Amino acid sequence: MVAHIGLGFLVFVFLVSVYGIIASIVGLRKQAFAWVESARLAMLLTFPLITVVVASLLILLLTNRYEYSFVYGVTSRSMPLYLKITALWGGQAGSLIFWSWLLAAFTTAVTLRKWDRDREFLPWVILTGLVTLTFFLSLSIFFENPFNRFWGTPTGEVEALFQPAGSIPLIPQDGRGLNPLLRHPGMIIHPPMLYLGFVSFVVPFAFAIAALVTGRTDDRWIRITRRWTLVAWLFLTMGLVLGARWAYDVLGWGGYWGWDPVEIAAFMPWLTGTAFLHSVMIQEKRGMFKRWNMILIIVTYALVIFGTFLTRSGVLSSVHAFAQSAIGPMFFVFIGITFIVSLSLLLYRWADLSDEGVLYSLLSRESLFLLNNLLFMGILIVCFSGVIFPLVSELLTGQKVTVGPPFYERATGPLFAGLLLLMGIAPLSAWGHSTVKTLGKALWKPALVSVLAFPLVIWLGVRNGWAILAFWLVAFTSSVTLYEYGRAVIARAKRTGETLWVSLWRLAQKNRRRYGGYTIHLGIVLMALGVVGIEMFQTETQATLRSGESIQLAGYTVTFRQLDEFNLPDGRNVARATMDVYRGNRYLGELHPRRDYYWDANQPMTIPGTRSTMEDDLYVLLVDWQPISSQGATFKVFHNPLVNWMWFGALVLILGTLIAAWPDRDPEPRRVAVPSTISVPERVF
Amino acid sequence: MDLAHQPQxxxxxxxxxxxxxxxxxxxxxxxxxxxxxxxxxxxxxxxxQYFMTVEEIQQRGSAVLGRELRVSGAVIGDSIQYDPQTLRLEFIVAHTPGSQKEIDAQGGMAAVLHAAVMDPNRPRLKVVYNGVKPDLLRNEAQAIMTGRLGEDGVFYAEELLLKCPTRYEEALPEQVENSDNGN
Incomplete structure (x- = not known):
């Protein structure tokens, strides 16, 4: 019954979206407001309708209805309630429905805004949103239906929506259970965050398309979607960071990012999205880069759909699995069509999107933003070429060649370093015209402070030249950013007589976007510190220990005390080691690296024992042991310096984005007229 | 107002x-x-990393010395030697075809692995790996190794992944087939 309701509403919402598409097209052709209004209502209806589908799927998951193959695949009787709920996005069929639900929520929210000034955008935004939604719903209905059941036929077991002739329904007693790797808090919120990021990029894309079609090619579409883009970017960033944290906590290999094709697929829209966030500012301030912004948002949308296609199931899957799934070709067709249509629209409006200004000097703010965009694109190209490298090499030479993490690290390292440097310079350069002299005047004080980083890191024992450079970049960018903050706060406090804290608060409030941006930069710099720490200074060792024996690493001594093996009521067999950790002679405490074995999924999972401080992480893995005697066990120990700064930086970054995206009533920023005025509007205190 | 920032x-x-x-x-x-x-x-x-079969490595020999290679082969169960104290693992793999088409033509991965282990005339390669022995390392498993060929003709693996054909067919997620310490 529940499944019938769910299936019925799934088909219903699909028909409503198709109707909405038709209504908006008719409304556009006939210039009839009634049709557009009807399309708008259809759009608004999709969200409650999909909510019913999601609710019925949740009921199936919670009531152990294992005759449905989706429920069977992701839950089991022993799983706790919260995991049964989050199993919704633990499998492919459910995650597609979940994606559609989030998309409907966002497009519905955007449909509810006040459209007074932007009436002409409305039908096109609805059309773009609904076309995307219809595509995902059609995947759910025709290819990955979550309401498929098991049927027994004379020739074997089949999965189908309706009972095949001569078959009997099969009802398994228990499910296979959610992949144990996904039973982790990080993994519970990681996919929704990533999906939210993906989904909310559909909004700026829809407005870009509307702007292209209607010919309203000023920056109105950018102003409307500025906050949406920031929110999309925030979710995407959080999704990526949570995924990294999950890998660090659960995958048990001492790292957080493996340059896996699936990770790269989620990272690529982040790169174009970040470039977009920067380059729209130039369009707002100077009326330039209009075509480039269109290209960026179109590419971001294509990469979002591509990323969904690669990550849709929420777990890393092999390329091999895609060939077996019918939805692979569908995705390529959809990406191809939307990409070609949007590019054609862009070419059609090419002449209308000409620049209103010119680039004057290489060191002006807009030139540096352009450079920032080029570097982001450079990283994108590195990522993309790494992913397609095996295909191309096989095509050209017949020899299959692949590239691994060292390729990405080496090729993107200098580009990331360049971005870090730019983050320090660009905020101090002026719009329009800036020379070495003016920039030097603005930069010399914080630059001088950052030079102190050299003796400091050398005194701390860093000898690697690249590492010293990286630490200096971190110091430079953070001193510039803090200097910018400090100078403005002090100036304001002097002028108004406020205390420094009040002045900081008021300042950030007055120019949220700017100080939010600086805070994001500070977050990125702190994350960079963590990345440099773990990438350049990670050390590891492994050994087989008897009880009482120890391993030494980076000044730490880890002593193996005992190993316990026991079963837990949630279907796990746990082997847990107790280790004593000393630094020098000082006793620091116990660590419990363990291995969980999930009976239902027939799968082990290695959970590290971690001692985490802002200085470093000691990360101990239990990799092997002799089950009966418990005489010897093998451990792998990693020393990950500074890695905690990565997670801390991510929190700062979230704070910064919230500051920048917080709703306010500020008037639209003025265009900078260059070079006819002398004033520098960015520096109005 | 700071005049230093004003453009000329x-x-x-x-x-x-x-x-x-x-x-x-x-x-x-x-x-x-x-x-x-x-x-x-x-x-x-x-x-x-060059993808090569055992046969290709044996044929090209010195030409691929020191290059990073990715090789896949069938594990011969009797050859597995493991010292848990030094964590040194040695085993021999037999040649399996590189292309999916050939594998399908020969009746799938399980059949190919079985045939490879049974055939004494197949090209073989000795592998040395320093690390914990993966649970899935056993007779007729498919080993995928990344590493370099030494001058002694032994393949020194830095990374070792294992796939078992019986579990492979259940279409479980990829991690299940990987060894825990593959990374």
Whole structure:
């Protein structure tokens, strides 16, 4: 019954979206407001309708209805309630429905805004949103239906929506259970965050398309979607960071990012999205880069759909699995069509999107933003070429060649370093015209402070030249950013007589976007510190220990005390080691690296024992042991310096984005007229 | 207000200056593109992993010495030697075809692995790996190794992944087939 309701509403919402598409097209052709209004209502209806589908799927998951193959695949009787709920996005069929639900929520929210000034955008935004939604719903209905059941036929077991002739329904007693790797808090919120990021990029894309079609090619579409883009970017960033944290906590290999094709697929829209966030500012301030912004948002949308296609199931899957799934070709067709249509629209409006200004000097703010965009694109190209490298090499030479993490690290390292440097310079350069002299005047004080980083890191024992450079970049960018903050706060406090804290608060409030941006930069710099720490200074060792024996690493001594093996009521067999950790002679405490074995999924999972401080992480893995005697066990120990700064930086970054995206009533920023005025509007205190 | 940040405004911008500007930006842009291309090509040549079969390694021999290779083969169960104290693992793999088509033509991965282990005339390769012995390392498992060929003809693996055909067919997620310490 529940499944019938769910299936019925799934088909219903699909028909409503198709109707909405038709209504908006008719409304556009006939210039009839009634049709557009009807399309708008259809759009608004999709969200409650999909909510019913999601609710019925949740009921199936919670009531152990294992005759449905989706429920069977992701839950089991022993799983706790919260995991049964989050199993919704633990499998492919459910995650597609979940994606559609989030998309409907966002497009519905955007449909509810006040459209007074932007009436002409409305039908096109609805059309773009609904076309995307219809595509995902059609995947759910025709290819990955979550309401498929098991049927027994004379020739074997089949999965189908309706009972095949001569078959009997099969009802398994228990499910296979959610992949144990996904039973982790990080993994519970990681996919929704990533999906939210993906989904909310559909909004700026829809407005870009509307702007292209209607010919309203000023920056109105950018102003409307500025906050949406920031929110999309925030979710995407959080999704990526949570995924990294999950890998660090659960995958048990001492790292957080493996340059896996699936990770790269989620990272690529982040790169174009970040470039977009920067380059729209130039369009707002100077009326330039209009075509480039269109290209960026179109590419971001294509990469979002591509990323969904690669990550849709929420777990890393092999390329091999895609060939077996019918939805692979569908995705390529959809990406191809939307990409070609949007590019054609862009070419059609090419002449209308000409620049209103010119680039004057290489060191002006807009030139540096352009450079920032080029570097982001450079990283994108590195990522993309790494992913397609095996295909191309096989095509050209017949020899299959692949590239691994060292390729990405080496090729993107200098580009990331360049971005870090730019983050320090660009905020101090002026719009329009800036020379070495003016920039030097603005930069010399914080630059001088950052030079102190050299003796400091050398005194701390860093000898690697690249590492010293990286630490200096971190110091430079953070001193510039803090200097910018400090100078403005002090100036304001002097002028108004406020205390420094009040002045900081008021300042950030007055120019949220700017100080939010600086805070994001500070977050990125702190994350960079963590990345440099773990990438350049990670050390590891492994050994087989008897009880009482120890391993030494980076000044730490880890002593193996005992190993316990026991079963837990949630279907796990746990082997847990107790280790004593000393630094020098000082006793620091116990660590419990363990291995969980999930009976239902027939799968082990290695959970590290971690001692985490802002200085470093000691990360101990239990990799092997002799089950009966418990005489010897093998451990792998990693020393990950500074890695905690990565997670801390991510929190700062979230704070910064919230500051920048917080709703306010500020008037639209003025265009900078260059070079006819002398004033520098960015520096109005 | 800090006067240091004020641009020195040029009131007259001649056409000549604009085109000189364009050249400047063009050169700058080209330099960056060249840098990206250089980074990709140099990093790719330095870090490329070649996919090879056991047979190809035996044939090319010295030509692939020291290069990073990715080899796949069938594990011969009797050859597995493991010392848990030093964590040194040795085993021998037998040649399996590299292309999916050939594997399908020979009746699937399980059949191919079985045939490879049974055939004493197949090209074989000795593998040495320092690390914990993966649970899935057993007779007729498919081992995928990344590493380098030593001058002694032994393959020194830095990374070891294992796939078991019986579990492979259940279409479980990829991690299940990987060894825990594959990374």
């Amino acid at each position: 405004v040029e009131q007259t911008v001649s056409v000549q200056r604009t085109s000189a500007n364009k050249v400047k930006f063009l050169i700058g842009g080209l330099l960056i593109i060249a840098a990206v291309v250089y980074l990709i090509i140099s990093s790719a040549t330095a870090n490329a």
